[in-house]
């Protein structure tokens with residue numbers, strides 16, 4: 001059903017009054033501009049700080065002070081098993097079983113660790129298929145993994161581009177490329193949501209196509225997790241990784257996450273690089289020879305949990321739990337739809353929205369591609385207390401985030417654009 005919106009402040013604030021998620025805005029701290037909260041549309045780059053982080057951090061510090069090393073077992077959330085406190089909430093957001101997810105490391109590190117398990121080229125099967133224009137960290141990871149295995153990236157990496165003159169990649173083009181080179185492909189690896197265009201790929205279809213040719217399918221969910229409800233288990237995805245500082249609001253460099261399907265996680269023979277923290281918890285402190293992987297994705301853990309780097313994650317996931325991912329998605333569709341409607345009223349600025357129009361193919365981000373004057377518009381937004389995101393050479397990305405953005409925020413953005 002298409003929405004019928006109105007471009008007025010009264011209408012926008014009316015939608016906010018009816019929005020049951022509106023109170024969550026109060027749970028966050030906003031940067032200030034001329035003494036008032038900025039209008040923040042950068043949650044796809046760094047989510048805002050939940051107010052509850054500070055108290056939780058104090059509690060963790062005082063457990064350290066009070067217990068010293070005994071905090072491993074006596075802290076309110078014992079450090080020995082700290083990663084377990086995230087499983088249930090992460091599993092819901094990722095659409096996974098509890099054992100299939102783990103909070104650990106950071107995104108690119110997890111990507112490399114998982115590729116050590118899932119990119120094992122052999123004979124004629126050594127290629128990686130990925131989307132062109134992937135986030136640079138992913139490109140570097142693929143390139144160096146390929147080299148590590150003695151192959152040439154120019155030959156071993158297949159990049160799928162948008163059709164001539166288009167900005168988006170057809171899911172069907174990915175699928176036919178998988179079929180075309182099936183026997184040579186070891187791994188299909190794309191973003192969930194492309195960071196530049198905001199395009200959400202059809203992860204289920206891509207996974208099926210990869211499996212049909214005997215390849216693994218893995219995804220970088222940096223821009224998808226906490227943005228779009230996922231069903232990684234049911235989609236049969238082999239592995240995925242993400243960061244927590246974008247839509248998950250867990251602070252700069254916050255702990256990342258990983259998904260490993262149970263068919264590998266529960267197979268102790270499946271190859272993985274190990275450290276003591278991934279070892280079976282019954283024998284972890286026995287300091288014996290012979291790695292015994294614990295159950296699930298947690299067996300990919302290497303080091304003991306960076307507890308202070310996980311406190312904000314704990315606070316933020318509580319908010320997701322309370323708000324509920326499906327309710328967030330419902331609001332997100334409407335909020336992004338409203339922003340799109342308002343942007344479509346603007347005729348005096350030379351931009352087009354390159355993010356897919358179809359709801360199923362996008363999350364909350366809209367990417368505005370400017371013919372010219374993009375940087376000037378971006379600077380005017382900044383001067384007016386609007387935090388957006390500039391991507392070279394000519395794109396402004398905005399993310400109306402359902403946890404803390406409002407319909408009024410969208411209207412304010414529109415009104416500032418009108419004055420430029």
Ligand SMILES: *Cc1c(COP(=O)(O)O)cnc(C)c1O
Nearest residue numbers: 106107108135137195220222243
């Ligand atoms: C943000 C982002 C990253 C960042 O990687 P880190 O290891 O967390 O620094 C990687 N890949 C994608 C697709 C991203 O959007």
